[in-house]
Amino acid sequence: MKSDTKPIEAPAQSDPDSFETHRTRYETLVQEKNWEEARPHIVRALAIRPEFAPAHNQLGIYCFHENDLGQAETCFKKAIQLDFGLIEAHFNLGSLFQSMGRMQEALPHFKEVVTANPEDWETYNRMGMCCIALKAKENAEAFFSESLRLRPDFLDPLVSLTALYMEQGRLPEAGALLKEGLKAHPGIPQLHFTLGLVLKTQEQFEDALGEFREVVLRDGDNAEAFNYLGECCVALGMEEQAEPFFAQAAKMDPEMSPAVFNLGKLYHDQKRWDEAIVTLEEWLRQETGEIVFAEHAPEDDGVHGLVYDMLGTCYAQKGDYDRARELWEHALSLNLDQTEILEKLEWLPQPLLRPVSLTIDD
Template identity: 25%
Template sequence: MFLLTAFNMVILVVLLVYVFYRLLKTKSLVTLVSFTLQLSALTIVVLSLINQVQTSNNVELFYLFCGVVLPCLLIASDYRSMIRKIKEKGSFEGFITVDQNTADRNEDAAEIMSVISDETFVNDTISELGFIKEELYRGIRKKLVQAEHLYSDGNFDDACELYGNLIALVGSSSNLYFSYANATFKKGMYSEAQGYYRKVLELNGQLIEQLKKAAHNSSNSEVISKIQSKQYLVYYNIGVTYLNIGKLDFALENFQKALEINPGFNIAKEGIGRIFAERGNKIEAVKYYEDILEKDGNNYVISLLLGKLFMELEDMGQAETCFRKCIKLSPEKSEGYAELGKLLMARKHYEQAAKVYKSYIAINETDYSGHYNLAGCYFRLKEPDRAVLEYKRALELNPDSHNCLFNLALVYEDMGEYDKAIDLYKSAILIKIDFVDAYNNLGILFSKIQSPMEALATYTNGIKACSDNGGLYYNMGVVLFDLRRYQDAADVFRRAIEKNPGDTDVYYYLGASLTEAKKYDEAIKAYGRALDQNMSEAEIYYNIAAVYALMKKQDIAMDNLKKAISINPDIKQQVYVNNVFDFLQGQLLMLEEN
């Protein structure tokens, strides 16, 4: 009996885990009820096992039904749903998928690419529905035209509802399903749109088979040819839906099918180019975009995409050519100005970039990024007053921009207005609590104005907010070193090295801290690591010599001093004024005479 109860408990736990996973995925009331009942059943089994109590038949029936039968029914339902969706969409999307009406709809998400409508939709649909009675003809045509107007005006909800009503009224029409899929796509319901596009392919296939079996004549051949020739639009739109949900392999497959049917279909080439760019195969993407521009040299979108690719490939000359072409093709569009300004700033052509951003602002006066980037140009051109003005305008448009507050603080700090800079750094931190650069700059500014305790408090708060940042530890160590708290400084520098072993400056300061703390052996090791990290060798050898001099190891100290002087002869002046090396003065004089 014990083994049977234990086995039941294992089964219940496995099924409970599955239903819990289903609850996280679907968040449905039915699953919540099932999960609660299963939990109750499992509790009964566990208690009976622990207390070795013989349960009644009614109790056993309860935990068997609620703990086993009910979740098994859910598994069967999920399996059937999975098979149906694979047939509809042609791809496996997971054993448990959420209702597409809620899961795929994302009204705030921007479309990567958009679907294409059929310009001859109304006439083609009327031809397809040639069997309808004369009295319905005019009414249906009127509804088709109305649905198209709703779609064109961006009223996708009403268009979708009207297409659905027409499908219910007249039956299976591939043209209706195509437009229904487009409206569904525009609502952000991408997976559902895929199902309707697959329905279009299915209906077209059935119609072609019927026409082939019918009496062969030129009219049937023309209809078949027309259906097949327009299939590329369906495959393209399926590709776009996959692209928008990030399934690049399926998107690529359908774009390629569209090109097989219509090799001159440039928009499908754009889709393939986007996929190659997304995968990091930028050279291949460039080939596709350039092929499009050979046939359509005035394509604004492709010129813009190509310019961005050239920037990523660090071919700034080609990128600039593309962006200037975009501006020439459509001077009223802002994207070309934005990308060109970004490129010119990257190339440190700040005067040109400022002119471009002024043009951008003329188009988008209320756009935050234009004023923000123009302010950056002015700051680098050493025009702080103009920079302040533009950063303030940017903050009026976006008061919660921590980057804008930070950069304005930089300008004020550069102008010597430290109180304003401190207030702005603090404001930036309030908006973004883990803003590492703001903590570091604020701490350095406090050190600059001789407020080391405020600097330490700033670094402490920064470390609490972002404990993995080595720079905060490093800057705190410098403050502690200046306060002559050498052991504390050494401890903090070690933490900085743990967080960022590649920061070479830390080893130098660690060595200096350990030297002042009279831990000479550890200091030598730290300086040795500094040398390994290719720091300024003359300075390192000088410090190593100083440590050995303090340890009264004259020969080793002298060897390191010789190395330091051979690299940088000017370092001798430091030796003469440092009393640590007093006992080596004679040897140094002999070295100069030789």
């Protein structure tokens, strides 16, 4: 919320109940953020001069702080009705509408603000946020870009514009923007994390590794960053270095299924069958609620089938062919077009038939 108060000195020996006295008093109290004591002076000033738009704006701010949003809207609209050029009231009414999710109504008031003050970087950012909510992404990009041009170190539009670029697959632009942002905000984990994601998606794993390392150095509780560190290590052929990262991520957040999956797959690939079984079955518990597999097969997403396949291999290597067969058959129930699993099933020893007695009981 923006106030239009300017410090003024009360005239000597002024009337204690005059408009100027109450105005001077409430402006002083507003600057001190003492809204409770300011309110009666605002009300009294309006009783004396109901046409004074700035006081309606101030009363609107008070109502907003009190969460009386309906009355705040009335006050801001009254201020604008009395003085359409009162830019603070336009900003406040726009901000109120934005907070209430009424983005379409907010935009015209923000437009009045930037028309009067083209250097208002904060309002351009708010306009961008409104456009994002309205799915007007081209306009949002323009507003965020202008906000960032006016205030290059303003973090909010940088983050929003980066998210927009990433959503549109414009990864080089997102990366360049984040690198510029880190010059103004060195060491912010959020920026390093997002840049790491951008670089990882572009398969620039070594650079991504450096960004995720910066994240965990500054935010040691970021389980996602530890998991991504592991994924980058695997992509670079550094499986031994990946294991502690996956393990740390899974330890910090036991419900973080990507880290549990990655750790189980790593154990499988390293032929550590017992550890792979424990870890992959834990992943299935998290995903399906069952110890081994769900009663009703989920839609095949490629991951569940892979887990059943890996578990089948683990049990086959341990000599538990019945369990291996069960798991591989379950993988096939998700996707019949898996030639490799069919070949594995053919490779398995056939179950022994129960001998049939030819003796006739008396």
